[in-house]
Amino acid sequence: MSKIASPSVVGKTGLIAVLYGFALLLSSAANAVGKWEPLPNGHVVQDYYAPVKRNFIDLVNHYHMRPKEKLHNQNVPTYHVGDIEYTLRHIPNHPFALRRATITCIEHPDLLHCSVVENKFKTAVDWDPQQPNTRVLYGVFLQMQEHEQKALEQYQLALSLKPGMADAHYNIALIYYKQGNWEKAAEHAKAAYANGHRAPGLRRKLSDKGFM
Numbered sequence: 350m351s352k353i354a355s356p357s358v359v360g361k362t363g364l365i366a367v368l369y370g371f372a373l374l375l376s377s378a379a380n381a382v383g384k385w386e387p388l389p390n391g392h393v394v395q396d397y398y399a400p401v402k403r404n405f406i407d408l409v410n411h412y413h414m415r416p417k418e419k420l421h422n423q424n425v426p427t428y429h430v431g432d433i434e435y436t437l438r439h440i441p442n443h444p445f446a447l448r449r450a451t452i453t454c455i456e457h458p459d460l461l462h463c464s465v466v467e468n469k470f471k472t473a474v475d476w477d478p479q480q481p482n483t484r485v486l487y488g489v490f491l492q493m494q495e496h497e498q499k500a501l502e503q504y505q506l507a508l509s510l511k512p513g514m515a516d517a518h519y520n521i522a523l524i525y526y527k528q529g530n531w532e533k534a535a536e537h538a539k540a541a542y543a544n545g546h547r548a549p550g551l552r553r554k555l556s557d558k559g560f561m
Contacts, residue, residue: 384476388439396477397443406443409436414445430461442473442483451490463494481510485517497524515544522551535560 383399395401413432430453436446447470454463470487477483488503501524504517511517518541525534535555542552555561 392439394439394441397440398477398480398482400440406440409440409443410445414443414449433461437469437472441469441476442480444482444486447473447483447486447490451486451493455493463490466490479510481507481514481517484510485514485520488517488520492520492524497527500524513544515541515546518544519546519548519551526551526554531555531558531560 383396383401385393385395385401387393392405393401395406397406400406413429413436429449433446433450433453436443437450440446450461450466450469453461454466467490470483470490473483474487484503484507488500488507491497491500491503501521504521507514507517518537522534522537522541525531525537534551538551538555538561552561
């Protein structure tokens with residue numbers, strides 16, 4: 350589940366931790382076939398969660414995403430913009446690629462500007478507006494840009510689609526905590542923990558305020 354570096358200040362480092370703790374969604378895609386469109390190169394644009402060509406997604410994960418994730422987990426910086434671009438061109442709502450795009454634009458805007466990444470999130474949301482995981486990832490991206498109201502809107506949309514999303518509740522709680530709204534922060538923190546969130550930091554912070 351999501352982990353945060355310092356719930357008292359929702360900074361970029363902490364939200365990057367949220368992205369890397371996000372309870373993904375990445376393990377497997379659904380079996381149903383979703384929306385798809387042909388490309389001139391013989392490939393298709395398809396949905397990560399309901400692929401028409403699952404073997405292509407497996408190949409993209411193997412060659413374009415997982416090696417870079419492994420390096421990052423070993424504290425080797427990787428900013429694979431080409432892999433991100435390729436993946437999102439073929440799979441607009443691919444969570445690994447959206448997550449890496451967010452981190453890259455925050456840490457290295459010279460390589461990938463966040464305005465470009467925002468357009469990719471808009472494309473992902475347009476591709477499947479009913480996918481709650483995309484909404485949460487978009488919310489984290491917006492939160493990292495300090496667009497907290499817009500982030501709240503995405504988290505709330507995610508919860509309207511999947512009420513038990515612990516990450517959405519937790520990130521809403523972080524925003525309210527930062528704003529000093531302890532009561533609302535506690536409400537969503539309790540919902541996050543009730544749905545399996547394990548990061549203890551926010552619980553301790555709210556307990557110190559007498560709200561947990």
